[in-house]
Amino acid sequence: MVDEALSAGAVARRLGVAVTTLRTWHQRYGLGPSRHEPGQHRRYTADDLARLEIMRRLTAEGVSPAEAARWARQAPGAVRVEDLPRSRPPGVRDGGGPTIPVGRAGPAARGLARAAMRLDSTAIGETIARSLADEGVVATWDRLIRPVLAGVGERHAATYALIEVEHLLSRCVSEAFAALSRATRPAGPPRILLSCADEEQHTLPLEALAAALAEAGVGHRMLGARVPSPALLRAVDRTGPAAVVLWSHTPATADPTQLEALVAARRRPLLVLAAGPGWPVAALPSGVVRPTHLAEALALVVAARDSLEQPPST
């Protein structure tokens, strides 16, 4: 299962629980790390992890923590999966119930998906914050958050369920990106304008771009969801941005006249990006660029900002 002993943070990530939950399980139920090397923090072994996996699964299914801990302490070896108790109260579904498919994404994404299924906003927030600090915004969005969001969308489309999971997860993602942005100071004036198309409520990819810009110290303005075309044009006129990114997630909000108005604006931005899967690739006004992923959009807007800042060559 695992070759090396793990830290509490790594175990929390794998299981999709908060570090504070691990601490409680250790203090109250004796399910702590067993490897101890002098002068170092205790580490979790593969057997410790197997016990905690049982604890996580049973508590998620509604078994009381004390009873779950009794089963967990017998593992590994002494417990067979079919012997485990199944006292799941109505409405509590995990483990054997529906899960969020995350494709080939790694253990952290599976942990995030499990935390989302449990509506555990503390664990969701901790998992995302840890990844933002360790991996940065682009990797966190592409490898951790996006697979889970796509999985929630897929499961919802198939079952009409998980709306509460989608809403809670979306909110936690927004909060994590906003916290990162608050902790940074952009250098220079905000030359990038981010906006959703009229009636578009899917803001998270733009929030990811905003956080990536903040991480890179690039100033920007974010207008957010559902921006009517005249309001966007007024914002362009008042702020003269180097680049405007207009997000549309579905064909229903992808009216190309919004883009036409931008390229015809009095203070025409150097770069207009039609971002998001909603835009019809074949019907974009000329001069409009369509990035397909976060890193590409980031590189394009930073380049536009840089060329506006550069003094004219003599």
Ligand code: B12
């Ligand atoms: C979270 C979510 C919501 C949240 C949004 C919260 C928020 N603050 O953003 C809420 C609950 C508000 C919501 C509402 C709705 N939603 Co919604 N939602 C989603 C969900 C689960 C994730 C959206 C997201 O952030 N996707 C980002 C990533 C996960 O998408 P991706 O496909 O991997 O990304 C691709 C590209 O976009 C690109 N990309 C990714 N990130 C970035 C970043 C940049 C900068 C760039 C350039 C590119 C890029 O790379 C990927 C490869 O192509 C999706 C499922 C999905 N697969 O997207 C449904 C989904 C988009 N929603 C859907 C629907 C139907 C709706 C509603 C109409 C539901 C309703 N009946 O009310 C409303 C729409 C309201 C509106 N007018 O906008 C459908 C759209 C179907 C369609 N194609 O028309 C989806 C696909 C779910 C589904 N499978 O049915 N939703």
